[in-house]
Amino acid sequence: MRKKSGMAKLLYLSVALCLLFSVIISGCDASDNSDKDAKATNAPANSANPAATGPTPGGTVKFIMSSTATNIGFPATDAASFTLYYNRPALESLGRYDGTGKMTPFLAESWQSDSKAKTITFKIKQGIKFQDGTDFNAEAVKWNIEQYVAAKRPEVKGIQSIQVIDASTVQLNLASWDIGLLDSIAYFVLMVSPAAVEKNGKDWAVSHPVGTGPFNFVSWEKDVSIKFKKNENYWQKGKPYLDAIEYSFIYDLNTAGNVFKSGGADVITQMTAETTLELEKLGKSTMQNNAKIYGRIGLGLMFDSGNPNSPLKELKVRQAVMHAVDTKAIIKSVLRGLAEETNQYYDSTAQFYNPDVKGYPYDPEKAKQLLAEAGYANGFKTKITTIPSYENLVTAVQSYLAKVGIDVQVVTMDVSKLIALTAGTWDGMTVYIRTLQPNAPTLIYRNFGQDAAYFSKNIIHPESLNKLLKDAIDAPDAEASRKAVLDMQKVLHDDHAMYFPMASPISSIFMNPKVQNLGMFKTNGYDWAPEDVWVQK
Template sequence: MKKAIKMLGVAALAGSLVLAGCSSKPASESNTAKKPSSGTLIYGRGGDSVSLDPHNVTDGESFRVTENIYDGLVDYEKENTKIVPSLATKWSTSEDGKTWTFELRKDVKFHDGTDFNADAVVYNFERMWDKNHPQHKGDFSYFHDMFGGFKGEEGSVIQEIKKVDSHTVQFKLKEPQAPFLANLGMSTFAIISPEALKKHGDKIGENPVGTGPFKFKEWKRNDSITVEKNDKYWQQGLPKLDKAIFKVIPDNTARLTALKAGEIDIMDGLNPSDVNQVKGDSRLQILLRPSMNVGYLSLNNTKKPFDNPKVRQAVSMAVNKKGLIDAFFAGLAEPAKNPLPPSLWGYNKDIKDYEYNPEKAKQLLAEAGFPNGFETEFWAMPVARPYMPQPQKIAEAIQADLAKIGIKTKIVSFEWATYLKKTKNGEHPMALLGWTGDNGDPDNFLYVLLDKNNANPPAAQNISLYKSDKVHDLLVKAQTTSDQAVRAKLYEDAQKFIHEDAPMVPLVHTTPPLAASKAVKGYQPHPKGSESLVDVSIEK
């Protein structure tokens, strides 16, 4: 993203607002006059989905698929995080910002033939919100993090979710929440068929049923997921594809080889160093995803010696970020000094990053009681991610940096779903991970990744388990304030404390490259890291 994104939900809190976008349907419907293309698109990716239950996942590989099976109440524009209608056609908020009313689209069916209506919306959100709901099976960590907790918990911002009539639903909040509308656009808050939930229970992740452009057909674990065109999709004439297959090819180079051979049609996780090679192939094209991410080194603040801020600061000074970028990102990244990317408003540009200074890092270690360094495990992701295209090699480079100041590390990895589960449980001493923003609001980075309320194993999004009352107070105040300028100042102040405490090492903000056959038309990479294939076609 080249400039900051303004959020509709903030303006809404200033007074009553009714929105219906430029039309009652997303921009993609402007193409319905065209004759739909057909064919099968094969998408090559580095890892498998964890689950196809959108309410119970946080990883991009899961959302890459669920976004094509389900719809949410609202969505984002194809190029940015501006809110547009989806299953809700209009919405309004009360003057105090505590009541949100949504008018729902009529004549929409789930893939199992059942009706989408207000009852379905209430059932889905009650499932996530209420621990006593019969289908509250899972940790629902995203819901907990974005809405402050579950029903009955002190931090929960939601007071009531109710049906007004068959196609109107209302959310009543305990207090205004500035990012509320932007949050609802996130892939995790998609609407699942209530009948499918009742039928499949905790196996809904293997039997997904939504209202989206594609219907689930088959899942071969660690190999492929196949979805087929929903002929009764509510956007007339869409989708254009007959079928999409999400194919797992773990190695980036092997994935590029498959693309060149015509075995797949598009791939993510392209090594930046291979961009020029793709540009030189007349059969292929480069697609760049707008930057809205951070790759970071998490330091578990509850485990010795990372409970000592001087040790954390020493690690920050030991990592040569410029060296990493030169070696692995081919100019498609910039060093990160904050967890918040500079493409978002609220970014504190005045913070000075920890300098790369091994000698000063050694001095800090000595002051912390480790004059000879120490030994620890260093966890590295098994799959390439948009913010980290070669995690194992990046881990080895950081391992070499840390060895220079006496920190000896053993690199450890696990299968992707296990890696996520274990880091959320806080089992790691230090671990590579990252975050791609979901909604264009600073809250989605700072509150999710670093608020004390989200340092809650076994479902911690704040995997550094960092707990700061000062940061918490600033982030909560920012959530309940309508003035964006005031919110921005609160986020800037929070970043000062975060930088001083050094709970993690922000490494890079990337512009992730994708490669595709030139036969692929209409593919628009979204800043949030995944996108619908509803408008994509393939001409073979």
């Protein structure tokens, strides 16, 4: 039963890698059969049902996870972006993105940055408690940022010292100015209770999140479930509305789809293509996609360009690979048109998209010519390492490369093993999932910086790219930083062909119209606001 059609698995891919979980509500009033005539729409996921009069308390939301969790309570040592879904009920950050891609204060009251003095100052909201009853204050913020610094996370790179000015004010003193650092800290540094970690240890904290969030951690049974219950002392009065949140690990997509179609679930974000088409035809659910939000994902392939023993160390070979693959055809036939082709890091909807990038359009004869010029007229053997949900995409790439003489062995492993692999070295190519959030300098550095946590040990680091990364980070204002990022696109792709960007998927979710304020696909791809979710009775 494991085999699925390419259409089914790759439509799942476009959804799963953006959301990496499904949402199911059961054991609450949202999942009854009184909603059979609701029509499918493109209304936002948080739009109200016409009969809704306002938030009502109660209910349990169950999320079906597509990938196992490994760290839900000590985020400083977990660089996987998808974990932001798992720990969001318990852990919160200083800021959140709004619908325009602007970072706005959340746990922070306000902030100020001074490029000349090389400082960032956070003013912290007062009166907030961690779930263990200890104070959330400037000392706690300092401690949390220090954990990320100790873990050598690139999101906090460049902090020279952290100074507590008073109980609600923290000042960061930087070694050099970094225009993206404020957004990076406000978004990525999730606040956990220093007292809880110091009392129980970091190993304990990994599986026991204690934060300021709307839901308290209850239990984590590996590969079965993670459960949270309402935080009765949450700092936003009157919230959360739900009684509980539960993540269930269910990996069979047909089972998940059947549960939703039978009325046993209220929201589904991972499904086969057949389920998607059937749900659209039935017209009993609300649909929302991520076509117009910030923070979608990009998917493609990363080359082992820094491996001296790999044919892909040669620029012409990397260029040949991209010329050999008909990305448009793959999007149409395998992704069912639910993606936008892109020849660079961002897609055409983003402010960082550079229309002057030429890229490598489909041209198999050009690919053969480049291979011959690089000394590989008879082709060569290589690998593509993937995860199960990418197998059909990679198989399509494999078939195109075979036509120009490149013999590809497909190696499949689970997500956790792939993450570990890309932190070191790999042979040939590996699937490459990137987030398209607004903070471009930090995100690109996380992937291509010389000391980045992932990929850096196995790729080239051209001096022209290093300089532009520095220029984008050191820029005194947003426009200067944007110009450096635009120039960076040409260096990454036209000059050095460092990776194969391929596409940006368009993902969809379906939900019972009674589910309100889910918050997915509203701002940033990895964001949602569990404190605002409610179900109409």
